[in-house]
Amino acid sequence: MSTVPDLTHGADDIVVPFHVDELDLRGRVARLGRSATTIIDRHGYPPEVSRLLAEATALTVLLGSGLKFDGRLILQTQTDGPVRMLVVDVTTPDKVRALARFDAGKVAEAAAAGRADPASLLGSGQLVMTIDQGAETQRYQGIVSLDGQGLEQAADQYFRQSEQIETRVRLAAAEELVPGENGPSRAWRAGGMLVQHVPKAGSAITRDLAPGDAPDGTPLPEPDEAWAEARALTDTIGDDELVDRTVSPERLLFRLFHERGVRVFDAQGVSDHCTCSRDKIENIVRSFTPQERHDMVEHGAITVTCEYCSTSYKFAPAEFDPAE
Structure with missing residues (x-):
């Protein structure tokens, strides 16, 4: 039987890569705490805007952490909804900054009407992903329609269009009360998981938690079945698990994939950092x-x-x- 490894590093402001070789699966888990709070507290955004921006930040960090070069990944939405623009700028390997532009009156109306979900707040428009490797190279842009869908669905579509890779993205953000000497204070947390089906990727990988908890002799799933299983498992994650400070990314991955065996790589730190001077x-x-x-x-x-x-x-x- 596999056991949960003894993991001691912090569970906040990190991105944790992982592989599940038996499912031909690779992915990353992001967990943001202080960085998300710092970005949001600078602006005093309404809770609905703060939650959406925190999710967008988690998504951009997930995507930016996958870049294999020094550069920037910029996520920007341009829509006709109450939140007309989100901009998240990740400079590899670990710096992020973000902002939102919105109509406060329309946001309040949407919240009062129970329409504060990401798709309703964003409205119709587009999401643009820009990859910038520096002045000597040409920028790459991927554009996805946001009509009637939120950030999770738009990210899935982006990968289908740009890389033809089966991808599932989960995002969540929440405000919490943090006890302190002068009474509780409010803080923001955001989390996300990205999983991708990459056939044959597992052939060169050795497991950390091999061979998983599946009984000996359990056959490997066929490729289509493997992705169906991986997606179904990913969809069981509750929003609370993505942001819960007591559930480390490693423990979350063990909960999901212990039967197949999951390899967890070293975490990459994330920090709020603006490049202005x-x-x-x-x-x-x-x-x-x-x-x-x-x-x-x-x-x-x-x-x-x-x-x-x-x-x-x-x-x-x-x-x-x-x-x-």
Whole structure:
């Protein structure tokens, strides 16, 4: 019989890759805690927007952690729903930032009417995945329709279109009360799992939990049956399991795949990190014309606030135009 391994690393702000060779399955589990809370708390988004952005962040982290090169993966939605735009930017290997744009009145109306699910909040439009390997290479973009579907379904469709790989994505986010010396505080958690059927991928893999809990002599499933089994098991995951701080990604994987045997790889950390800086913002301001910079002056200064991290940069007009 397989046993649960003794795993001691933290279960938050990580991505854990895994393989299930008997099902020709590979995948990753993401668990976000402090990073999701930090991103959301900077903006004071309504709970419905916060939950959607947390799920989008978990999805982008899952996808970005699969890149095998230094670069960026950017997820962006452009829709006509109450939440008209989400942007999540992952810089490999471990940095993420995110923001949302929305109509507060429409979000409140949707919540009051019980229509705060991802598909309703997003409405009709598109999801764009951009992979950027740097200035010397051409960007790759994949576009998926969001008409009537949420982020999970859009991600499944993205992989069918772009890579022709059978893929299932699960996402969840929740707000929790965290006890503290000054009373409980609110925090956000997000989790996700991505599983992909990759035939023959298991031939070069050795198991950590081999041979699973299935009785000796149990036949291996046929490829179509293997994917059906993997998808069915993935769909049994409750949203609470994806975000529960007491259930590590490794333990969750053991619950799902112990009969087949699952190999878990080293976790990759994730941290909230914005790439803005005073020098970058200064260069952007210098790209405007003198008249445009003059129109930007308020109370004797040019102030630019980063939409991602809400950091404000203040410049004296004379830094750009000595005559000011």
